[in-house]
Amino acid sequence: MPSTENERLLSEHQPNAVRARLAGPVKASTLPDAVLGGIDGCVTTFAVVSGAFGAGFSPQVALVLGFANLIADGFSMAVSNYEAGQAQLNQIKFAERT
Numbered sequence: 324m325p326s327t328e329n330e331r332l333l334s335e336h337q338p339n340a341v342r343a344r345l346a347g348p349v350k351a352s353t354l355p356d357a358v359l360g361g362i363d364g365c366v367t368t369f370a371v372v373s374g375a376f377g378a379g380f381s382p383q384v385a386l387v388l389g390f391a392n393l394i395a396d397g398f399s400m401a402v403s404n405y406e407a408g409q410a411q412l413n414q415i416k417f418a419e420r421t
Contacts, residue, residue, distance in 0.1 A: 349415075351408075360400050368392050 375385040
């Protein structure tokens with residue numbers, strides 16, 4: 324690592340720099356939600372399609388069940404993530420008032 328990079332990292336980790344960063348606004352990130360949603364969606368859809376196909380349903384029925392699961396799972400995760408975000412915002416607002 325070049326010495327200028329080391330100097331930059333060292334300056335960013337000084338107590339005053341850390342305090343300033345923590346005092347700034349919180350930035351939301353959707354990356355963890357996308358990763359969790361993608362993995363969960365793949366696993367549950369695979370399980371539904373595999374179970375339907377293993378039960379002897381036709382490939383068409385297995386695909387329809389897979390798409391239905393994808394839509395329902397996506398909707399469920401979106402709503403629950405929205406509600407979790409609203410709960411976090413309410414918690415932050417409450418903590419600021421006390």
